[in-house]
Amino acid sequence: MAYPLTGRQFYEGLKQGRLLGLKCEECGAHTAPPKMACAECGSVSVTVTGLSGRGVLRTFTVVRVAPEGFQAPYIVAVSELAEGPWLMGNLEGVAADQADESLMGRQVRVGYRILPPLDYAAGEVVTITFSLE
Amino acid sequence: MRRVAVAGVGMTRFGRSDLTLVELFAEAAMEAVNASNIKARDVQALFLGNVLGDFEEGQLNLAPLCANELGMANEVPATRVEGACASGGVAIREALAWVAAGFYDIVLAGGVERATAMDTPLATRTFAMNSDARYEANTGVTFPAVFAMLARLYAQTHGLSLQTLKEQMALVAVKNHRHGARNPLAQFQKEITVEMVLQSAMVADPLQLFDCCPFTDGAAALVLASEDVITRLTDKPVYILGVGQGSNGALIRQKNPARIRAREAAAGQAFRMAGLKPSDVDVVELHDCFTIAEILASEAMGFFPYGEGGRAVEKGETTLGGRLPVNPSGGLKAKGHPIGATGVAQACEIVRQLRGECGERQVEGARIGMSDTLGGDLATVVDIIYGV
Numbered sequence: 001m002a003y004p005l006t007g008r009q010f011y012e013g014l015k016q017g018r019l020l021g022l023k024c025e026e027c028g029a030h031t032a033p034p035k036m037a038c039a040e041c042g043s044v045s046v047t048v049t050g051l052s053g054r055g056v057l058r059t060f061t062v063v064r065v066a067p068e069g070f071q072a073p074y075i076v077a078v079s080e081l082a083e084g085p086w087l088m089g090n091l092e093g094v095a096a097d098q099a100d101e102s103l104m105g106r107q108v109r110v111g112y113r114i115l116p117p118l119d120y121a122a123g124e125v126v127t128i129t130f131s132l133e
Numbered sequence: 134m135r136r137v138a139v140a141g142v143g144m145t146r147f148g149r150s151d152l153t154l155v156e157l158f159a160e161a162a163m164e165a166v167n168a169s170n171i172k173a174r175d176v177q178a179l180f181l182g183n184v185l186g187d188f189e190e191g192q193l194n195l196a197p198l199c200a201n202e203l204g205m206a207n208e209v210p211a212t213r214v215e216g217a218c219a220s221g222g223v224a225i226r227e228a229l230a231w232v233a234a235g236f237y238d239i240v241l242a243g244g245v246e247r248a249t250a251m252d253t254p255l256a257t258r259t260f261a262m263n264s265d266a267r268y269e270a271n272t273g274v275t276f277p278a279v280f281a282m283l284a285r286l287y288a289q290t291h292g293l294s295l296q297t298l299k300e301q302m303a304l305v306a307v308k309n310h311r312h313g314a315r316n317p318l319a320q321f322q323k324e325i326t327v328e329m330v331l332q333s334a335m336v337a338d339p340l341q342l343f344d345c346c347p348f349t350d351g352a353a354a355l356v357l358a359s360e361d362v363i364t365r366l367t368d369k370p371v372y373i374l375g376v377g378q379g380s381n382g383a384l385i386r387q388k389n390p391a392r393i394r395a396r397e398a399a400a401g402q403a404f405r406m407a408g409l410k411p412s413d414v415d416v417v418e419l420h421d422c423f424t425i426a427e428i429l430a431s432e433a434m435g436f437f438p439y440g441e442g443g444r445a446v447e448k449g450e451t452t453l454g455g456r457l458p459v460n461p462s463g464g465l466k467a468k469g470h471p472i473g474a475t476g477v478a479q480a481c482e483i484v485r486q487l488r489g490e491c492g493e494r495q496v497e498g499a500r501i502g503m504s505d506t507l508g509g510d511l512a513t514v515v516d517i518i519y520g521v
């Protein structure tokens with residue numbers, strides 16, 4: 001059975017300014033990033049759809065000890081999209097040393113960033129970003 | 134299904150080692166074999182937890198090399214299992230299943246890791262490979278960062294100020310170092326203070342250095358035997374009463390993990406199989422890779438209501454001498470966390486506790502013990518209940 005929306009297609013969509021996801025024809029839930037089946041009910045009756053790209057920042061941290069290939073400090077955050085799915089990304093436009101609890105619950109907009117080539121990665125690495133609205 | 138018991142156990146000193154993976158594991162495994170009054174060639178299968186041997190030493194297919202090193206027969210299947218930091222727990226559960234099913238009577242389960250063979254940036258990267266490479270690890274998220282974000286979610290979900298939670302987390306570190314100071318095999322055997330935790334370097338805020346377990350080299354092993362043969366191996370069998378393993382997807386798929394579903398599943402399976410409930414447990418070794426992780430685990434296993442695990446630490450309920458001693462070995466925090474071996478090291482501690490062999494960290498009269506091992510972004514959890 002064909003994969004409904006690959007990770008590569010998901011990131012190509014982001015690069016063209018569209019946040020793509022799946023809409024479930026059985027339960028109505030949205031799934032993003034994509035999966036083989038609906039993230040809520042497991043149905044494979046899903047269609048590719050565009051999402052608003054807007055959400056709420058639910059949690060974050062400032063990474064001070066970075067993995068090989070990354071330069072600390074930077075902010076990693078998880079946001080809840082208006083349509084329901086949660087995404088992980090890097091918060092941009094806020095200095096790491098300025099990140100504080102006031103970020104919790106802030107409205108964000110989803111973007112993307114292309115990383116420099118990384119060892120042990122399956123091709124081009126694109127990352128989700130968030131910016132405050 | 135046959136009942137399965139632990140015969141002998143073995144564990145190296147945890148910390149930094151010059152031994153290779155094969156050598157480290159051989160030390161722990163031979164100790165377990167000797168303690169079981171058998172020869173290595175009596176072992177019928179090996180299940181070996183190891184996560185990062187390829188990055189640590191350029192070594193793959195470790196299990197048959199280890200079996201041969203010990204002198205096991207060519208007929209013996211030797212299999213590496215990998216479930217991130219839960220690999221050791223997965224190895225025990227796999228070994229248990231083959232014995233319970235009647236395929237084998239005597240099986241060796243173990244784990245080994247040499248995380249300090251990697252420098253900190255590479256170790257941090259390879260540990261992060263246990264997150265979803267497509268949608269999480271590409272953000273540069275690290276394991277401290279995952280638990281840092283969980284700490285913030287936890288504080289908000291339960292209406293705690295981050296400062297209150299940080300003080301509760303610091304008390305977890307202080308407790309586990311106090312326990313580790315009583316464990317001659319622990320990586321850290323020095324007590325620390327709340328001030329030391331709160332003044333340590335920031336790793337991924339709100340997690341500071343002393344909220345985090347160290348990188349560790351170490352190995353642990355145990356011999357499992359069927360009820361049919363166990364009395365030939367030991368006069369102090371420790372039975373596995375219940376076992377469970379749960380799974381989940383990437384952290385983002387779990388949304389707010391105020392409840393850790395894979396852990397609830399693992400603990401639930403183990404309690405149902407054992408016919409026991411959380412209040413029956415006398416001693417626990419659980420997955421405190423970070424201080425917040427101990428609080429999360431103690432709740433999801435059913436020992437404390439959600440949101441109250443930190444209060445239990447404040448009240449001293451989880452310290453040696455408390456109502457439910459948690460991590461008397463020092464836990465991952467002080468004993469150390471050689472990720473492929475951790476689940477087996479937890480089993481070693483529970484077995485020694487139930488045999489009354491733990492000296493000044495002994496939980497008096499312990500008869501039921503439980504281990505909890507977690508891998509990835511709350512993605513793999515193995516819980517095991519032991520009894521005498």
Ligand SMILES: [Zn+2]
Pocket residue numbers: 024025026027028029038039040041042043
């Ligand atoms: Zn659905």
